[in-house]
Amino acid sequence: MSTRYVVIGAGAVGALLAAQLELAGIPVVLVARGVHLALIRGQGLTIHRPDSIDTVRPRAVDGPAGVHLTPDDVLVLAVKAQDADAALAEWAWQPVAGGGVTADLPILTFQNGMDTEALALRRFARVYGVTIAVAASYLTPGAVVSPSYPRIGVVWIGRYPDRADPAADGFAEDLRRAGYGARSVPDITAWKARKLLGNVRNGLDLLAGSAPDKARAGELLTAEASAVFAAEGIVPAEPLSGLVVRPVPGHTPGRLSTWQSHARGASSETDHLNGEIVLRGRRLGVPTPVNARLQRLVGTSWSSGTTYPVGELLTVIDDGPPGGTRGEDGPSTGDTTTGSPSAGSPAPDAARNGAGPAAGGAEVRISA
Incomplete structure (x- = not known):
């Protein structure tokens, strides 16, 4: 079976990632809540891009009860850093088909800051830290803004604690298929610090x-x-x-x-x-x-x-x-x-380490 990504958190990073995986034909489930979830289920996720407005319909659920987890699943933690520990606790001990629990699965941590990886390691044995530079915005339920296209964002992914891991190469390849510039690194702590x-x-x-x-x-x-x-x-x-x-x-x-x-x-x-x-x-x-x-x-x-x-x-x-x-x-x-x-x-000025487009299109440093 192919890898399926379970994206926990449907903000700017998580919703856009789920949409890009769906568009690339990579199995994905998006975990959302409230009005945002209802709109995604009812009319799809709207993505506002520079030259188009796209509607993508990833499968969306409201929590662990909506997903039949399998050993081929990979969890993607895309909630904000302040919500990470609660999400980890909610998901870690859910049953997985064939035996085992969610904590046996790999988890990719997309949070800003440098705390989530250690929190995840308390429960999950295979933790992969992720640093993402993306100019995405989520302000309205059911919609995200993605000013970068066709390259959606830039991603660095690596095993935590720091070391090389072939699995990170596979995750990076899937992200490249989904439109991100992605590479695996053996020193993810240095990228989180940056x-x-x-x-x-x-x-x-x-x-x-x-x-x-x-x-x-x-x-x-x-x-x-x-x-x-x-x-x-x-x-x-x-x-x-x-x-x-x-x-x-x-x-x-x-x-x-x-x-x-x-x-x-x-x-x-x-x-x-x-x-x-x-x-x-x-x-x-x-x-x-x-x-x-x-x-x-x-x-x-x-x-x-x-x-x-x-x-x-x-x-x-x-x-x-x-x-x-x-x-x-x-x-x-x-x-x-x-x-x-x-x-x-x-x-703020978009060119000041910002997460938005400069006038006319320009290369800016992203710190979303």
């Missing part, structure tokens, strides 16, 4: 301020992450390859995954991006005040609807959390703007 150097900037999309100030804040965030990796002996891979992305009618480019989650009213991944750097820094004794401050600002913004100015990061050396109380995170000017962060913050 993407996290860009992802620590994602939360800036929810702050108010000028592009130059956000660029400066981004440099500070990345410098702290680099210092943590250096102390830990992790050497990030070379910069992620760019994609040629083009305008899609009706789509605003450059909105990264954190912004998209906020716009949908979903939970925040910032604790697994900036929070990952903060955690590692605290363990190693490496200061990370700018990342800690951004984590705090995004967290409080998510819960209160307050939009903070990027100056909260640029003045972090004064030491003190938002509101004027001192603490390890850094300073506060006490100057905030009330309102929805998604409405109060300007759209």
